Amino acid sequence: MIVLKLGGSVITDKASPETVDETTLDRLARAVGDADEPLVVVHGGGSFGHHHADRHGVSSTDGTRSADAIREIHAAMGQLNDAVVGALARADVPSVPIRPLSAATRDEGLDLSVAPIRGLLDEGFVPVLHGDVVGHAGRGATIVSGDALVAALAPAVDADRVGLCTGVPGVYDTEDRVIETITDPDSVDSLGASDATDVTGGMAAKVETLAALDRPASIFGVDDLSAFLSGERPGTTVE
Ligand SMILES: Nc1ncnc2c1ncn2[C@@H]1O[C@H](COP(=O)(O)OP(=O)(O)OP(=O)(O)O)[C@@H](O)[C@H]1O
Ligand SMILES: C=C(C)CCOP(=O)(O)O
Numbered sequence: 726m727i728v729l730k731l732g733g734s735v736i737t738d739k740a741s742p743e744t745v746d747e748t749t750l751d752r753l754a755r756a757v758g759d760a761d762e763p764l765v766v767v768h769g770g771g772s773f774g775h776h777h778a779d780r781h782g783v784s785s786t787d788g789t790r791s792a793d794a795i796r797e798i799h800a801a802m803g804q805l806n807d808a809v810v811g812a813l814a815r816a817d818v819p820s821v822p823i824r825p826l827s828a829a830t831r832d833e834g835l836d837l838s839v840a841p842i843r844g845l846l847d848e849g850f851v852p853v854l855h856g857d858v859v860g861h862a863g864r865g866a867t868i869v870s871g872d873a874l875v876a877a878l879a880p881a882v883d884a885d886r887v888g889l890c891t892g893v894p895g896v897y898d899t900e901d902r903v904i905e906t907i908t909d910p911d912s913v914d915s916l917g918a919s920d921a922t923d924v925t926g927g928m929a930a931k932v933e934t935l936a937a938l939d940r941p942a943s944i945f946g947v948d949d950l951s952a953f954l955s956g957e958r959p960g961t962t963v964e
Pocket of ligand 2: 870
């Protein structure tokens, strides 16, 4: 069982609002289509969710009580989800959407309904989730990143392999060399935010989220997706 996140920085042009990078998305979808193991796909917000969330001042911690804002962010993510599910379908992947606004809530932690996901997996489908806006106790609604969904899903579906495909070939050190293994995020000085509009914390939040996971996870670039899916550990492994 594989849990795979397709980063918003690779499936969209993050600098240009609501632009899908169709060429890269199709390429990634074909690689997923060649995978031999069952998998759950999660995708990020890229130039869809992040721009809308930023405009409304919503992040992983700052909530909104505006139903307009929730509808707008969720609708933008719905468009991107349609594009991802569609690209996977064209690559003969039996992809079906699962939308976290209707399947998750936050209090101290994230509570994701896994029964619908497990039910689809058992029947041979590939559920496709995405970073979204979700109800958050006492704060209205906040953004749940695709990375946080990956961290919730991996133990829930007992993933053997967890991978995040993003716009860089791995986590860089201060001299732009890819770090092979990270066991303690506090010991990595180079971790920063995204260089594009991003309300969920970029690489620093990604590594922190994965370090709290009970199993290793790989962060790698587009060129390494097929290698990851065939069992290798490209890029950076966070343990
Ligand atoms: N030490 C680092 N190594 C690599 N990238 C870093 C580092 N510090 C900050 N970054 C930034 O983090 C970005 C990756 O995080 P980002 O959240 O944008 O990726 P994503 O998950 O693909 O996108 P999305 O959040 O839209 O799904 C890189 O493109 C880079 O700009
Ligand atoms: C901004 C939204 C709605 C989703 C964020 O998910 P991420 O791109 O995985 O951080």
